[in-house]
Amino acid sequence: MNCFSFLFGRRKSPRKGIPDADDELSSIHNVKLYTYKELRTATEDFIPVNKIGEGGFGCVYKGRLKDGKIAAIKVLSAESKQGVKEFLTEINVISEIKHDNLVELYGCCVEEDHRILVYNYLENNSLAQTLIGGSQSNIYFNWRTRCKVCIGIARGLAFLHEEVRPHIVHRDIKASNILLDKDLTPKISDFGLAKLIPSNVTHVSTRVAGTIGYLAPEYAIRGQLTRKADIYSFGVLLVEIVSGRCNTNTRLPVEEQYLLERTWELYERRELVGLIDTALNGDFDVEEACKFLKIGLLCTQDAPKLRPSMSTVVKMLTGKKDLDDNKITKPGLISDFMDLKVRGDQKKPDTTITSSNASSGSDNLDNSALLSGNTSAGTFNFTTLYDRSI
């Protein structure tokens, strides 16, 4: 796989910051190329009624392709400079791998200034729009469905982490990146931030990107990226699925606002059952639900090496391996650190954050990482200064 050998900026297209289509096409392999005309026809000229969503990348439309397949057609917006790099990463990472719990890329369109991704259409939106904070959704997630969703996501991640070579770290596991098909099978999507981890290195140092609330502290603060960062994010998501709530909710009483802190507190008081979603109306296996919450805690422990691998998580979730309750240590939280720095108003719950000035792949770093964005805890914009040697 040739994911990160893209060339940018040799010949620019008239659109500022967008590389020439020929340059881009030379870095895209084994992917079906759609013409803009075909995608225009498929979406009836991208009419608003066919628009099914909008993300950081641009708008997503539903459309019928020439071969009759229904597709989700993601159009990179003209303003999205960051998106061009993510566009190529997404194509090169996802096009070469297939798994039941990963979204399927049908192909893409690179024509003049148009950059479009074409996916398998998934009928039931994302976990963020349905189970977690999706008040408009009419899907009921009973306990069995939640188990299936958790295990499916875990299997998809185990595949990326342990079966694909080189291993892939997704870097943005969160509720809005888990899409659901008609049977509520979960599909991990959005590989625009994914990184390959060569087998001979322990971690890569990288610009920090991801979503506040799901970011492992060692990665958020020091830029150290390993598979354990995804495992941390998965742990947060697992607790969200069992509790049916978002990781941060400032409308709740202060002591309940941060889900991981709350989970740890209830775990210590042996009252984890109090966290399980009341929408289940008591119709769940208490022991199993508490076990899932404990696995969430195992995955979010402060020390990355204590977090289990995803294949171990799959075994624990499916009852093929016992978990040692006595071994769970306190979750790593960046909220304490953020409390010192957070200022401003309350906006949207999920925000992608990016740090600048962090060297990539360097052995000796003097990093000054500027993090900025919005959380439900407030808009933040702060600088962390640190020195480290690996």
Ligand SMILES: Nc1ncnc2c1ncn2[C@@H]1O[C@H](COP(=O)(O)OP(=O)(O)OP(=O)(O)O)[C@@H](O)[C@H]1O
């Ligand atoms: N394959 C798909 N099938 C059906 N709907 C999809 C598909 N892909 C995306 N969508 C819809 O489009 C919305 C936007 O998706 P997109 O991946 O662009 O952004 P996001 O993940 O929600 O946000 P961000 O870009 O900030 O991470 C999704 O929430 C979902 O409703």
